[in-house]
Amino acid sequence: LTLGALAATAPAPELDASTQDNLKRAVARKAVELVKSGMIVGLGTGSTASMAIEELGKLISQNKVKDVVGVATSYQSRVLARQFGVKTVDLNDVNHIDVAFDGADEVDASMNLIKGGGAAHTMEKVVDSIAKQCVILVDQTKVVPELGLTFPVPVEVLQFALSPVLRALVGLGGVPEIRNALRKDGPVITDLGNMVVDVRFPEGIKNPAELENKINMIPGVIENGLFINIAHKVLVATKDGDETAI
Numbered sequence: 181l182t183l184g185a186l187a188a189t190a191p192a193p194e195l196d197a198s199t200q201d202n203l204k205r206a207v208a209r210k211a212v213e214l215v216k217s218g219m220i221v222g223l224g225t226g227s228t229a230s231m232a233i234e235e236l237g238k239l240i241s242q243n244k245v246k247d248v249v250g251v252a253t254s255y256q257s258r259v260l261a262r263q264f265g266v267k268t269v270d271l272n273d274v275n276h277i278d279v280a281f282d283g284a285d286e287v288d289a290s291m292n293l294i295k296g297g298g299a300a301h302t303m304e305k306v307v308d309s310i311a312k313q314c315v316i317l318v319d320q321t322k323v324v325p326e327l328g329l330t331f332p333v334p335v336e337v338l339q340f341a342l343s344p345v346l347r348a349l350v351g352l353g354g355v356p357e358i359r360n361a362l363r364k365d366g367p368v369i370t371d372l373g374n375m376v377v378d379v380r381f382p383e384g385i386k387n388p389a390e391l392e393n394k395i396n397m398i399p400g401v402i403e404n405g406l407f408i409n410i411a412h413k414v415l416v417a418t419k420d421g422d423e424t425a426i
């Protein structure tokens with residue numbers, strides 16, 4: 181199966197939470213086989229990336245790889261790395277990333293992504309985009325024929341600029357919603373101290389590269405969750421146990 185074939189068979193089957201977790205675990209195990217001794221590894225954020233951090237920790241504790249360090253993309257991944265025995269360094273203390281593992285909310289047949297379900301897409305984009313190999317780990321429910329039909333585009337926004345940014349996003353045809361604004365615990369604040377606006381594009385996203393640039397051109401936008409031409413490989417765990425490497 182190729183990514184294109186999987187995308188064409190969407191909508192993907194509904195999976196119960198435990199099946200989905202098993203698929204994520206399988207793909208995380210497969211991914212860390214790419215790590216060699218001495219590598220600098222980008223550590224993504226989210227439940228799938230967390231499993232990859234855990235699996236990497238196992239390889240390190242079993243001495244299967246040595247002198248590996250991680251660069252975390254969030255507090256969450258930094259804390260997990262510490263918990264699972266993966267040493268971390270600051271991005272500014274390294275001059276490259278050998279391989280980065282990350283999850284995604286949607287993947288299309290061209291390996292373009294929507295990310296940011298965990299509000300970490302700004303740091304993820306920095307790390308994933310400089311990795312010599314950016315490996316995305318998903319189960320088949322994330323593979324879609326067109327980005328944006330089900331998942332909104334997360335946009336990290338400077339709090340000071342929220343109103344004008346919301347108006348500009350409407351001007352681009354989006355339907356923006358501040359993440360968790362209506363909950364009693366209030367809006368999501370990212371690790372970088374900003375707000376997250378989830379923007380629906382009800383007609384889908386015909387030209388993701390153009391939209392990525394247009395959103396980022398709005399003053400006050402820090403970064404959006406469209407990842408275009410960043411992924412080098414997508415590992416898809418399917419219900420039948422197949423893993424598709426692209």
Ligand code: 5RP
Pocket residue numbers: 224225226227228229282283284285294295296297298299300301304
């Ligand atoms: C965090 C992300 C995550 O990688 C994405 O939301 C997927 O998460 P999960 O693996 O839990 O489904 O982009 O900002």
